[in-house]
Amino acid sequence: MGQMKYICIFALYACLVGCYAMHPSSGGGGATELAEDARTVDPEDIALPFGYRIEAVAMGLTFPTGVTFDEKGNIYVVEAGYSYGEVWETPRLLRVRDGQLEVIAEGGKNGPWTGATRHGGAFFVAEGGELNGGRILRITDDGKIAVIADQLPSRGDHHTNGPAVGNDGLIYFGIGTATNSGIVGEDNLRFGWLKRYPDFHDTACRDVRLAGENFRTKDVVKGEGEVATGAFVPFGTTTVKGQVIKGRIPCNGAILRVKPEGGDLELFAWGFRNPFGLAFSPDGELFVTDNGYDDRGSRPVFGAGDPLWLVKQGTWYGWPDYSAGLRLDEGNQFKPFLQEKPRLLLSEYPNHPPNPAAILPVHASANGFDFSRSDNFGHRGEAFVAEFGDQSPPTGKSLGAVGFKVVRVDVRTGVIHEFAANKGKTTGPASAQGSKGLERPVAARFDPSGEALYVVDFGILKETAKGTVPQQKTGVLWRITRELK
Numbered sequence: 001m002g003q004m005k006y007i008c009i010f011a012l013y014a015c016l017v018g019c020y021a022m023h024p025s026s027g028g029g030g031a032t033e034l035a036e037d038a039r040t041v042d043p044e045d046i047a048l049p050f051g052y053r054i055e056a057v058a059m060g061l062t063f064p065t066g067v068t069f070d071e072k073g074n075i076y077v078v079e080a081g082y083s084y085g086e087v088w089e090t091p092r093l094l095r096v097r098d099g100q101l102e103v104i105a106e107g108g109k110n111g112p113w114t115g116a117t118r119h120g121g122a123f124f125v126a127e128g129g130e131l132n133g134g135r136i137l138r139i140t141d142d143g144k145i146a147v148i149a150d151q152l153p154s155r156g157d158h159h160t161n162g163p164a165v166g167n168d169g170l171i172y173f174g175i176g177t178a179t180n181s182g183i184v185g186e187d188n189l190r191f192g193w194l195k196r197y198p199d200f201h202d203t204a205c206r207d208v209r210l211a212g213e214n215f216r217t218k219d220v221v222k223g224e225g226e227v228a229t230g231a232f233v234p235f236g237t238t239t240v241k242g243q244v245i246k247g248r249i250p251c252n253g254a255i256l257r258v259k260p261e262g263g264d265l266e267l268f269a270w271g272f273r274n275p276f277g278l279a280f281s282p283d284g285e286l287f288v289t290d291n292g293y294d295d296r297g298s299r300p301v302f303g304a305g306d307p308l309w310l311v312k313q314g315t316w317y318g319w320p321d322y323s324a325g326l327r328l329d330e331g332n333q334f335k336p337f338l339q340e341k342p343r344l345l346l347s348e349y350p351n352h353p354p355n356p357a358a359i360l361p362v363h364a365s366a367n368g369f370d371f372s373r374s375d376n377f378g379h380r381g382e383a384f385v386a387e388f389g390d391q392s393p394p395t396g397k398s399l400g401a402v403g404f405k406v407v408r409v410d411v412r413t414g415v416i417h418e419f420a421a422n423k424g425k426t427t428g429p430a431s432a433q434g435s436k437g438l439e440r441p442v443a444a445r446f447d448p449s450g451e452a453l454y455v456v457d458f459g460i461l462k463e464t465a466k467g468t469v470p471q472q473k474t475g476v477l478w479r480i481t482r483e484l485k
Helices: 002-022 187-191
Strands: 052-061 064-069 075-079 092-097 100-106 113-119 122-127 134-139 145-152 160-165 171-175 215-218 226-229 254-258 266-270 275-280 286-290 306-310 358-360 366-371 383-387 405-410 415-422 441-446 452-457 461-464 467-470 475-482
Touching: 052 075, 052 092, 052 100, 064 441, 064 452, 064 475, 075 113, 075 475, 092 113, 122 160, 134 160, 134 171, 145 171, 145 254, 171 275, 254 275, 275 383, 286 366, 306 366, 358 405, 358 415, 383 452, 405 441
Parallel strands: 064 113, 113 160, 160 275, 275 366, 366 441
Antiparallel strands: 052 475, 064 075, 075 092, 092 100, 113 122, 122 134, 134 145, 160 171, 171 254, 215 226, 254 266, 275 286, 286 306, 306 358, 366 383, 383 405, 383 441, 405 415, 441 452, 452 475, 461 467
């Protein structure tokens, strides 16, 4: 009888494994439909809690990533100037007035501009640095640009992000890692940067001691043969057990800060993968959204969610060997289908990583967010997070669309509630549903009054067998308000 029980369990497991293997990826990235004409929107296609309404404030934006406000409440939007898929445009800071766009400043070919904030009568913009390394820019109202931090190591998969201003008056910003999980590999060729910068790799913030794990792949740089690659080193470079990688500033996978006028950079915290959204709570505490590992590359990681961290100075948050406080080799939670568990890259750790304030869904791409500070809007002290949505299948197989909405998070309990999402029986971008609602929310920010939540919708971005295809002039800026009786 006992033997029959185990035979049945094994048969069920084999059936489930077979179904997963045969089922194609059904994420929102591949289901996205490109627009043949100008994108049209209809707020009625978006579901909100009772008493809230949404409207489009600006349309026809190209790769918008952030929104901010001046002292008079005027609205400004950042256009990235670059998108995955190796599509280059001009990064811009735009003023939005009555649906019209006025150019305040333009950048060069070093996007993406990933966000902006206002402080001391000037704008501060994070320049991603896909070609020449990341920078933090100070832009005055007349459009003059000054660089307050440069040569930031963000030429890889992820960029320089933020910024946000702390109660100390300093400019905080994030730098994402060069790779998915610490190893430069074939997947980085898809992003474009490995061909441009074959010696680029992740940079440790503090000295780290390696476990000496190396991973064999095709030599996609030379186009023939194979190479082995270790952690925190260039493609095709091996490491040995006990090898120490020297830390330095600036580094990636980190939160740094700098004075508004520029100067020396200070490390605030490290061990992140892609700290995209930065926001201070009403109590002055720094929170960060961190895009979790993908199931891709030389060291794929399965099932890693997107942590929302409460960030404490001097703490290491676990990358490249932990996900949301859990070690990658514990159990089979992070084991990719029919592959080995992720091998650990470090032989010792600065500290045990803390637990996150919340974990958002796998591949949701939790990005820009803000805290409610208004009783009139409601949910004071909760975080409103824009979920860009999955980019499967390149980031890993997904059996359904994930993200493409705005959620609110109680950072005290970790409980997540849907706040703004497309109507319908399934989740997904508007273009995949045949509706005119949200496509890819990338940032959420309250205006100075706290009574209006602005949502930046990046626009249409489709994943195809040949690569990522973003569509210009499909971005939208939305505004959500509460109708008080």
